[in-house]
Amino acid sequence: MRMYDLIRKKRDGGELSKPEIEFIVNGYTNGSLPDYQMSAFTMAVFFRGMTARETADLTRAMANSGDTVDLSAIKGIKVDKHSTGGVGDTTTLVLAPLVASIGVPVAKMSGHGLGHTGGTIDKLQSIPGFSVELSERQFVQNVNQIGLALTGQTGDVAPADKKLYALRDVTATVDSIPLIASSVMSKKLAAGADAIVLDVKTGEGAFMKTLDESFVLAKAMVEIGTELGRQTIAVVSDMNQPLGLAVGNALEVKEAIDTLQGHGPADLTELCLELGAHMTVLARKASDPETAKQRLRDQICSGAAVAKLKQFIAAQGGDASVVDRPEMLPQAAKTVVFKSETDGFISYINAETIGTCAMLLGAGREQKDSAIDLAVGIVLQKKIGDQVATGDPLAVLHLNDDARLPGVISLLRESFEISPVPVPKPPLIYGVVTREGIERFY
Ligand code: URA
Numbered sequence: 001m002r003m004y005d006l007i008r009k010k011r012d013g014g015e016l017s018k019p020e021i022e023f024i025v026n027g028y029t030n031g032s033l034p035d036y037q038m039s040a041f042t043m044a045v046f047f048r049g050m051t052a053r054e055t056a057d058l059t060r061a062m063a064n065s066g067d068t069v070d071l072s073a074i075k076g077i078k079v080d081k082h083s084t085g086g087v088g089d090t091t092t093l094v095l096a097p098l099v100a101s102i103g104v105p106v107a108k109m110s111g112h113g114l115g116h117t118g119g120t121i122d123k124l125q126s127i128p129g130f131s132v133e134l135s136e137r138q139f140v141q142n143v144n145q146i147g148l149a150l151t152g153q154t155g156d157v158a159p160a161d162k163k164l165y166a167l168r169d170v171t172a173t174v175d176s177i178p179l180i181a182s183s184v185m186s187k188k189l190a191a192g193a194d195a196i197v198l199d200v201k202t203g204e205g206a207f208m209k210t211l212d213e214s215f216v217l218a219k220a221m222v223e224i225g226t227e228l229g230r231q232t233i234a235v236v237s238d239m240n241q242p243l244g245l246a247v248g249n250a251l252e253v254k255e256a257i258d259t260l261q262g263h264g265p266a267d268l269t270e271l272c273l274e275l276g277a278h279m280t281v282l283a284r285k286a287s288d289p290e291t292a293k294q295r296l297r298d299q300i301c302s303g304a305a306v307a308k309l310k311q312f313i314a315a316q317g318g319d320a321s322v323v324d325r326p327e328m329l330p331q332a333a334k335t336v337v338f339k340s341e342t343d344g345f346i347s348y349i350n351a352e353t354i355g356t357c358a359m360l361l362g363a364g365r366e367q368k369d370s371a372i373d374l375a376v377g378i379v380l381q382k383k384i385g386d387q388v389a390t391g392d393p394l395a396v397l398h399l400n401d402d403a404r405l406p407g408v409i410s411l412l413r414e415s416f417e418i419s420p421v422p423v424p425k426p427p428l429i430y431g432v433v434t435r436e437g438i439e440r441f442y
């Protein structure tokens with residue numbers, strides 16, 4: 001087999017066979033195929049696309065390119081959740097204890113985040129004593145005993161995807177639906193999930209800016225999961241403004257605690273109930289999403305959800321009293337209130353630039369090993385549709401380094417738009433994609 005012929009075949013719109021796709025993925029992973037040939041290939045895929053079968057074969061080959069996680073020692077149906085990115089996405093911190101509290105096993109291995117804030121693993125490290133380095137034995141034991149464990153990634157998961165994603169990033173081939181779908185799903189597959197719930201973000205702050213594209217991506221991922229024997233459901237949700245109010249590590253832990261106690265932001269709560277309901281149904285702990293959602297709501301009201309969070313923190317060496325005393329979380333040296341300079345209604349909050357502000361304050365990593373400041377970040381005080389008067393707080397900045405303030409303030413000014421006339425609140429959930437089809441609400 002020659003790479004030249006495979007590039008030409010895809011360039012001319014042909015369909016590659018499974019052995020051909022495996023040849024490409026294996027060759028690229030082991031270094032026998034050079035970047036320039038792989039670049040030409042990804043550009044051909046960008047223009048020609050891939051069939052559902054080709055995309056599934058690409059996903060499987062990438063999932064098998066490195067270490068795979070074996071969760072078979074854990075009882076029950078392991079359902080993983082994945083979000084296609086966004087800003088201040090606190091859902092994992094809420095969902096893990098929430099669904100675990102009704103018996104859905106959560107066994108999650110996460111990497112460190114590269115982005116506006118750290119990943120879930122970084123956020124949890126703001127809890128005093130909390131360990132994100134469990135041995136495999138401890139990990140399995142915790143899930144079997146309390147239904148929930150979260151640990152840092154060990155081993156080399158989907159190295160083909162890592163290498164390919166980096167190449168796509170510099171060759172203008174990231175935004176290809178088969179390439180995004182296979183990239184996301186290869187990592188989920190390698191992580192050992194039996195079933196997968198996807199939160200596909202749509203809007204300004206997301207990969208997919210239009211609703212139509214977002215549904216196409218959601219459908220592509222559901223088809224891959226189905227083809228590879230993992231039941232998969234995708235929810236398409238809004239990213240035209242940050243989800244919830246907090247963007248920052250310790251700040252999001254606090255927000256997750258609030259949400260599990262029943263007084264979190266409405267949008268974060270609603271999305272967690274929706275995603276959690278699908279996880280519950282896939283784990284066969286409820287027969288339909290509405291029943292599941294009601295049970296999850298009950299877990300929040302009764303205190304069972306937050307009790308599970310405490311149990312989880314204690315089981316990983318953390319101090320669970322942080323839940324009742326969130327002031328034990330890392331605190332920034334000072335807070336600065338960013339105020340509205342006009343009267344009106346919030347019509348736009350740029351999630352992307354709000355995320356960049358949090359990163360500039362030190363909440364996220366620009367490079368793989370940069371240190372992050374767990375205490376800093378932004379807490380929004382208003383969301384789209386809210387009325388504001390001049391001088392009203394729009395956001396509170398938590399910061400440790402004054403030198404960063406002027407840059408952040410000028411970017412924040414660009415992040416909000418205020419309209420003189422009332423603005424409706426945008427929808428939160430646009431639809432659900434299952435293997436039976438697409439249900440669109442908008
Ligand atoms: N997230 C991924 O993991 N891969 C992509 O290609 C895009 C988003």
Ligand code: CA
Pocket residue numbers: 087088089090243244245246247252255
């Ligand atoms: Ca948030």
